[in-house]
Amino acid sequence: MIYLDHNATTPPDRAAVEAVRETLTVEWGNPSSIHSVGERARMVVERARDQVATLVGCQRGSVIFTSGGTESCHLALWSCLASDPRRQRIVTSRVEHSAVREVVRAHEARGGAVEWLEVDRCGRVDLEQVTTALSRHDDVALVSVQWANSETGVIQDVAAIGRICRGRGIPFHVDAVQWAGKGAVDLGSLPIDLLSISAHKFYGPKGAGALIAAPSTVVRALLVGGPQERGRRGGTEAVPAIAGLGVAADLASKWLCGEGVRGVLAVAAMRDAFEDRITRAVAGSLVIAGGVTRTFNTSLISFPGLEASALVVALSRRGVCASAGAACSSGSLEPSPALLAMGVAREAAHGAVRFSFGRAADEALANDAADRVISVVGKMASLGGSPP
Ligand SMILES: Cc1ncc(COP(=O)(O)O)c(C=O)c1O
Structure with missing residues (x-):
């Protein structure tokens, strides 16, 4: 069998599978428990946080674990909309994945404002349009543009779009689900405020992803509940999936600097x-x-x-x-x-x-x-x- 569907999902790396298995059988505690069993699970989560931070070049506190790419995109968009009632316009492209597109459509269906960025025949967002959209409107909650398209693989100039957003103080979310693990990400040097990634696209398990938020970006929880992820995503952490995500991120970082x-x-x-x-x-x-x-x-x-x-x-x-x-x-x-x-x-x-x-x-x-x-x-x- 020749598997040519890696953009849908990748076969989990054996080391990631082993990390999941070990966490199910050995470090099975609740990371919030203050006893030794909880402590061991907490260490697994924090190691994975470091591994993800290394993959994308951010501080460890910027990593918010989620259930995957879809949840990360939802959290990014709804959080920006929840931040300021006077800023309720989303600027996004026509080529976004449904994980973003459907949030935008839901916002539009509730009467929210949306500026759709058109693309050229190759699927690239026109930078002029981004500038025009941001100068025309003073109620923009965020700009959301994918890094790479899942269908065509076309890469957007996220650095240039981010600079336009920074110039106007508008949060910029990048759906990097199809990019993380395939190319370098250095958030320390990029004007990106929020970035979504998903483990199963780079040889990790399904059910784990992360939203990376720049230190100055306040993220308002979509899933409220316990104080997990510093109050930004409630619910007991999915430790096995997070462990697998961490190992996959580590392998991807090494691959990108070595054989990759x-x-x-x-x-x-x-x-x-x-x-x-x-x-x-x-x-x-x-x-x-x-x-x-x-x-x-x-x-x-x-x-x-x-x-x-x-x-x-x-x-x-x-x-x-x-x-x-x-x-x-x-x-x-x-x-x-x-x-x-x-x-x-x-x-x-x-x-x-x-x-x-x-x-x-x-x-x-x-x-x-x-x-x-x-x-x-x-x-x-x-x-x-x-x-x-
Ligand atoms: C660009 C992009 N964003 C978001 C998602 C959703 O990610 P997940 O499957 O982890 O929910 C996908 C999945 O194919 C994707 O390709």
């Missing part, structure tokens, strides 16, 4: 060769956002005339796991809002399949996968679009 330096370039070159092989062989196929800076592992290829979900099923039968757009929107026949915002024609969006490679991908795997894709697409085309 060459690994990123090698996988990107292989991904490019994969795209080349397919687009040469399949008439009409095209790489969406192929010409711009993307995460090294992501490839979104449109096969016009074919339905992506049928193609994904047929590919799975041939041992290739891919995705019809974002995993969360699979199963829905509506093309992805992000692709439509980029001006991708409906037919091309319907036939867009995402292939996302892992850190360990090699040329043989990519060539094998490309050949299987070419053969399945050929068969489907000959059957008028039905899976073989």
Whole structure:
């Protein structure tokens, strides 16, 4: 089986699995308990906090553990809205993941103001528009823009957007769920106030993530309850998942400074060769956002005339796991809002399949996968679009 769906989720690293197991069986205490069993669990949580802080280059007190990317994004957005009743406008892009988009839509449905930033044909936010939005309105609660897109891999210039926000004193949230673990993050030198990450996207367990808040950013709890996470996220900490997140963050930090330096370039070159092989062989196929800076592992290829979900099923039968757009929107026949915002024609969006490679991908795997894709697409085309 060739797994090319790492943007949906990654296989947990064995060391992360071991950390989860050990925490379930050995350090199973409640970190809030002041006895020795609680103390051991607390040490696990605090070690993980240090490991996450190292991954993103922030102070340890900035790390707020959550259940994953979705909760981190929700906490960031609702917290900014709760901070000042006079500032109730969200500025965000048309290509955000549903974890952000649906919060914004919920806010809009309640009568809240929203400024949607359009994107160019490659899915990039126009910096001028950010400047204009912030000069036109004095009621902006926050700007929220993703670091990397889950479907196309397109990377936004978050440093430049952050500088515009800083210049106006507006909080800036970055959804870095598809970036953390794939590229460097140094919050100490970036104008970012809030950053969301999720463990299962970088070889950690599901059910763990973090919202990183700059020291000057006050975070108002969405989940109120106990005083955990310094009152910013109530509820007994999910110690096993947090332990796994910490180990995955540690491995990602080491990978990014070691093997990853060459690994990123090698996988990107292989991904490019994969795209080349397919687009040469399949008439009409095209790489969406192929010409711009993307995460090294992501490839979104449109096969016009074919339905992506049928193609994904047929590919799975041939041992290739891919995705019809974002995993969360699979199963829905509506093309992805992000692709439509980029001006991708409906037919091309319907036939867009995402292939996302892992850190360990090699040329043989990519060539094998490309050949299987070419053969399945050929068969489907000959059957008028039905899976073989
Ligand atoms: C860009 C982005 N943000 C947020 C999320 C949600 O993360 P989680 O699955 O941890 O809730 C995802 C998941 O695919 C994502 O790709």
